[in-house]
Amino acid sequence: MSTEKPKVAFYWCSSCGGCEESIIDLAEDLLKVVEAVDIVFWPVALDFKKKDVEAMEDGSIAVGFINGAIRLSEQQEMVELLRRKCQLIVAHGSCSHLGGIPGLGNFWNKETIFNRAYHTTPSTDNPDGVVPLEKTVLEDGKELTLPRFYDTVYTLDQVIDVDYYLPGCAPPRDLIMNAILAILEGKLPPKGSVLSPNKSLCDDCDRNDSKPEKMLMTEIKRPWEILIDPEKCFLAQGIICMGPATRTGCGERCIIGNMPCRGCFGPTDQVYDQGAKFLSALASILDTNDEKEIEKLVDTIVDPAGTFYRFSLPSSILRRKRMEAIK
Amino acid sequence: MSSETFNPKLVGFLCTWCSYTGADLAGTARMTYAPNMRIIRVMCSGRVDPQFVLKAFKEGADGVLISGCHPGDCHYQEGNYNALRRHRLLTKLLEQLGIEKERFRLEWVSAAEGAKFQKVCDEFTEEIKQLGPLNWNGGVNEHREA
Numbered sequence: 001m002s003t004e005k006p007k008v009a010f011y012w013c014s015s016c017g018g019c020e021e022s023i024i025d026l027a028e029d030l031l032k033v034v035e036a037v038d039i040v041f042w043p044v045a046l047d048f049k050k051k052d053v054e055a056m057e058d059g060s061i062a063v064g065f066i067n068g069a070i071r072l073s074e075q076q077e078m079v080e081l082l083r084r085k086c087q088l089i090v091a092h093g094s095c096s097h098l099g100g101i102p103g104l105g106n107f108w109n110k111e112t113i114f115n116r117a118y119h120t121t122p123s124t125d126n127p128d129g130v131v132p133l134e135k136t137v138l139e140d141g142k143e144l145t146l147p148r149f150y151d152t153v154y155t156l157d158q159v160i161d162v163d164y165y166l167p168g169c170a171p172p173r174d175l176i177m178n179a180i181l182a183i184l185e186g187k188l189p190p191k192g193s194v195l196s197p198n199k200s201l202c203d204d205c206d207r208n209d210s211k212p213e214k215m216l217m218t219e220i221k222r223p224w225e226i227l228i229d230p231e232k233c234f235l236a237q238g239i240i241c242m243g244p245a246t247r248t249g250c251g252e253r254c255i256i257g258n259m260p261c262r263g264c265f266g267p268t269d270q271v272y273d274q275g276a277k278f279l280s281a282l283a284s285i286l287d288t289n290d291e292k293e294i295e296k297l298v299d300t301i302v303d304p305a306g307t308f309y310r311f312s313l314p315s316s317i318l319r320r321k322r323m324e325a326i327k
Numbered sequence: 328m329s330s331e332t333f334n335p336k337l338v339g340f341l342c343t344w345c346s347y348t349g350a351d352l353a354g355t356a357r358m359t360y361a362p363n364m365r366i367i368r369v370m371c372s373g374r375v376d377p378q379f380v381l382k383a384f385k386e387g388a389d390g391v392l393i394s395g396c397h398p399g400d401c402h403y404q405e406g407n408y409n410a411l412r413r414h415r416l417l418t419k420l421l422e423q424l425g426i427e428k429e430r431f432r433l434e435w436v437s438a439a440e441g442a443k444f445q446k447v448c449d450e451f452t453e454e455i456k457q458l459g460p461l462n463w464n465g466g467v468n469e470h471r472e473a
Contacts, residue, residue, distance in 0.1 A: 076470050107423070150469050159470060276377035279420060283412035289398070291411065298415045305423035317381040318424055323464050325425025 006062035006184065008033075009041035009053070010092075011082055013068030013075040014102040014153065019093035020044045020067070022170035029177055036184055037062070041082075050078070053085055061085045063183050065166075067092040069102045069314065070154040074147035083160040090179065090195075094169040094264045096156035097194075098274075099314025101169070104306065106313045106320035109151040112327075151323065155315045165194040169264035169311060172251050196249030198269050201261050204248045207233045216287035220300045223259060234260040235285065240307060245271065245278035264311045273317045275308035335455040337448075338383040339364045339392040340375045344402040345437045346394035352441035360445040361452035364392065371395065372433075373406025377417050380431065384421075384463055390430045390455040392447070397435040407435070429454055430461065 012020060026033065040061060041048045064086035070076055083089055094100035105113060118124060118131045136144045156162050166179055179195045182188055189195070202208055210232045221238040228234070234241035234255075241260035247268050254261055267274035286297050301307070309316055341347040347368045353360065365388075369375060372395025383391045393414060395407040414433040421431055434447050 070470065073470070152469065154470060271378075273378050273381060275420070276381055276417075279416055280377050280413060283416045284409050286412050289405070289408040289411075294412050294415050298412075298419060301416065301419070303423070304416060304420045308420065317378060317385050318463070321423070322425030322461075324462070 005036065005038045007040045007060060008037045009061050009064040009082060009086060010039070010044070011041065011064065011066045011078060012044060013066065013079065013096065013156075014071040015068030015093065015095045015100070017044070018170040019095075022093070022168075022173065022176060023065075026173050026176060029173070033180055050081070053081060056085050058084050059087050061087065063088040063090060065090045065092040066156055067096050067170075069095040069099050070156065070159045071102060071105070071150055072147040073150070076159055079156065079160050088163045088183065089156075089160065090164045090166055091156040091162045092166045092176075093171055094167065094266070094311045096162075097165045097167050097315070098266045098312040099153055099155050100264075100311050103153045103155075103311070103314040104309075105153045107306070108321070109323060109326050110149050114149075152320050153314050158314070163191050164188075165192075165266075167194055167196050167247060167265040168250055172249075172253070174251070175249060194247065194266070194269070196247055196265060199248055200268060201243040201246045201248045201250070201252070201255075201265070205233075205243055205252060205255060207231065207255065210236065212236055215285050217282075217285050217297075218287045220297065222302070228258050230258045240282065240301070242274075242278055242308070242310070244281045245274050245308075262310045263308075266312055266315070274312045275305070275316055278308045279304065333456055333460055335363050335389040335452055335460070336387055337364045337390045337392060337451060337455065338388040339366045339394060340369050340372070340379065341366055341392075341436075342372045342374075342395040342402075342407075343368050343370055345396035345400065346372075346434075346444065348438035349394075349436040349440045349444045352438065353444045354441075356441050358441055358445045360448040363452045363455075364448050371401065371403050371406035372410035373401070373403065373408075375410060375413070377413055380417060384426060384430075384461060387461075387463065389458075389461045390432065390451055392432045392434065392451060394434045394436045394444075394447070397437055400437065426461065427458060429458055 041053050064082045066079055066089060091097045095102055114131055118126055132146055134146055134148055166175060175196055215235060217238055219238050223239055229237060239260050242263035243261040245267060246261050246263045247265040250265055263274055267277060271277045288294055341350055350366060372393050375393050380391050393410055395410050398407060401407040418428045418431055422428055432451055436444050
């Protein structure tokens with residue numbers, strides 16, 4: 001039927017639910033979307049099952065929005081299924097785009113994460129030391145299974161082919177609406193595009209004018225250590241701000257809230273590795289040429305890997321901590 | 328792999344003005360040194376993007392060297408100081424990712440120091456032999472095994 005509305009699916013993997021919230025936050029615009037499309041799968045809001053998706057014809061869904069990173073075999077199975085059913089796949093939000101906060105799990109592996117979660121957190125009450133098993137055989141011989149928990153967190157495009165990326169933690173509503181409208185009107189950019197302007201956050205930042213002629217950092221401060229001037233560039237105040245190495249389009253929500261950028265939009269198209277690029281930028285503005293002083297200053301940067309790769313570790317060049325080095 | 332049979336792969340980014348010329352001198356003077364270094368000539372040690380270093384490790388390097396002009400001697404005034412600052416910060420980041428600091432080295436080698444380049448290559452190769460292969464596994468593809 002030619003008058004049939006295009007079908008849309010939403011799915012979540014390793015994520016917090018904030019990206020689902022970002023769809024709800026479309027508010028009255030959501031009604032416009034619902035008018036224009038048929039939502040055929042959305043586990044967080046609608047009661048469709050996996051078998052309903054399986055029953056659909058391959059390629060019959062116009063677009064699937066998938067948020068969250070891939071950490072479990074079940075998530076892999078679901079996104080592979082959706083890839084077959086959808087003409088377009090959009091990685092929705094930082095976790096599916098870059099790995100996101102769950103991607104910080106790549107500093108550990110399955111064993112150390114399970115040990116922490118099921119044995120050593122102060123709030124764990126697990127006297128029998130029970131841990132989840134992939135297979136459990138019950139007394140009556142029945143077998144129960146759980147999805148496999150991977151050692152490594154993956155971005156969506158490391159598991160399936162992705163057509164577009166909607167960046168952000170969570171993506172702002174104007175970018176989501178623009179993406180949906182572009183898809184409905186068939187005005188799509190080249191495949192693989194990140195649906196946000198290809199320039200750095202500093203380009204759009206209101207504090208850009210407060211930047212000194214020559215930016216130099218004599219000390220590194222953490223946000224709680226000083227009273228932050230709400231008008232002045234964070235880097236000029238000694239606070240690490242990922243703006244120079246981060247794509248713009250977020251609406252500077254953090255900056256307006258007087259907090260430095262943490263990099264959730266990922267890098268611009270010209271950059272492979274957001275963390276390495278930021279490291280490069282930061283090192284070049286440390287205000288000393290003296291070896292000992294450089295080392296002292298570097299010592300005050302508490303967690304460079306966790307800070308520079310806050311949202312992008314799985315999508316970085318090295319992707320994770322070396323397995324042999326995890327104790 | 329024992330240190331007897333393990334032959335480290337090393338990548339060296341050498342600035343064209345000092346260290347590459349120094350390496351050239353070691354060659355023309357027919358000094359012998361460990362052949363493990365794959366040399367990449369760059370205009371300045373400050374040109375070495377941290378992405379290059381990460382990529383080298385990912386593609387199989389067991390150790391990476393950046394070598395430039397001595398402090399104060401940079402052809403571009405300050406490029407080697409940028410290299411120094413990046414080296415110290417990147418070393419810390421690499422350690423967080425489980426790559427030992429011994430695997431990422433910064434050395435100042437002037438155009439006249441062929442002998443120093445020889446020594447750096449021999450020492451670095453020996454050190455990495457003791458440390459063993461890096462075997463970067465970052466792309467672990469457990470989701471592809473089934």
